[in-house]
Amino acid sequence: MAKMAASMVAESGEDVFRKMFKFYKRRDPPPDLREVTDFSSRAASGGKIVPVKLDPAAVSDEEAACVGLQPIRDWRAFGLQGYPGFIFISNPFLRGSQAFWVRQCLKTYPQKPNVCNLDMHMSPSDTQDIWARSVQALRTPASVKRQPKSLLERLRWVTLGYHYNWDTKTYCAKSFTPFPADLHMLSERITAACGFPGFNSEAAILNYYRSDSSLGIHVDESELDHSRPLLSLSFGQSSIFLLGGPHRRDPPTAMFMHSGDVMLMSGPSRLLYHAVPRILPAPPQRAALLEELSCASGLQTGSVLEPVSQEDWDVCSRYIQSSRVNMTVRQVLGSGQSFPKEPMSALQTGDEGRMVGCHDDGNSGKRKRTCSDPVGTVET
Secondary structure (H helix, E strand, O other): OHHHHHHHOOOOOOOOOHHHHHHHHHOOOOOOOOEEEEEEOEEEEOOOOOOOOOHHHOOOOHHHHHEEOOHHHOEEEEEEEEOOOOOOOOOOOOOOOHHHHHHHHHHHOOOOOOOEHHHHOOOOHHHHHOOOOOOHOOOOOOOOOOOOHHOOOOOOEEEEEEEOOOOOOOOOOOEEEOOOOOHHHHHHHHHHHOOOOOOOOOOEEEEEEEEEEEEEEEOOOOOOOOOEEEEEEEOOOEEEEOOOOOOEEEEEEEEOOOOOOEEEEEEHHOOEEEEEEEOOOOOOHEEEHOOOOOOOOHOOOOOOOOOOHHHHHHHHHHHHHEEEEEEEEEOOOOOOOOOOOOOOOOEEEEEHEOOOOOOOOOOOOOOOOOOOOEEOOOOO
């Protein structure tokens, strides 16, 4: 990775992050992935991977199992040299538990009163139950020609809790719906194990990636309290994640994110540039784990997890065979903080209903005040 970055820095023109983004996004010819760090095998790291010690006493085995997590002592957690505060946890989920979280992302979290990209150009009645309006199309065999994409396949983002305003790049007290209790419990237990007890899940952005999707270069800095970590959870197909530095000119490190992987960005790493240039097929072993379903008898007493019916999973499985879902959970306000009193302007939409004002503008060295960009295929 250092060799690639050095060669790009030597060239004139665009900044190195943009060059690496385009390199990994490239379709023809496809990019060489040998320098991409893979935490699942600890390969292609150039010696940068370091083990991270978590706190098993922060979360009991029973508390972990209640949200579908392995005992903390069994987690494989790593950091990267040069990125203090960055923690990568290689699939800490119990076998069969990912299916519940995939179903929540596809069936439950897009429900009203939560907000999604489809609300920007469709009536509320048309987006009332995205799942119900999509299941018939997704149950149609791939060999059978069917109607245009279902609503679920057109979903690009969903916001929970404090709803991010893509135009003003802010949150406000008036734009809020109750944060899902199950996702808060999962987030609180992961962050506690990583040394951040008392994490308050106040907002989340769910990004839905198709095989040709990407996420532009950005920094998550719209939250009022940057002392609390940014938590990221991925399910479905794999991706390449680029983690850069505090400036656009800083060369990024490329890494794989597979289904079930968790990242935490805190401290000096909380405000680093990052992006997702490419979605990739999941490795066979990860794909097999994702297809396993938990049975009711195997669930912990007091668990937030529920059995996923085969009928529901048939739809979820069809969707994630070519898609990826990522959840980023954040605490917006610190202790004693409140939102500014300035009124929040109305949401704006651009072409095809996409929220505007959030993609990187190409001004090298200029930090954009932005949260996670809407997923799309826009070149950055």
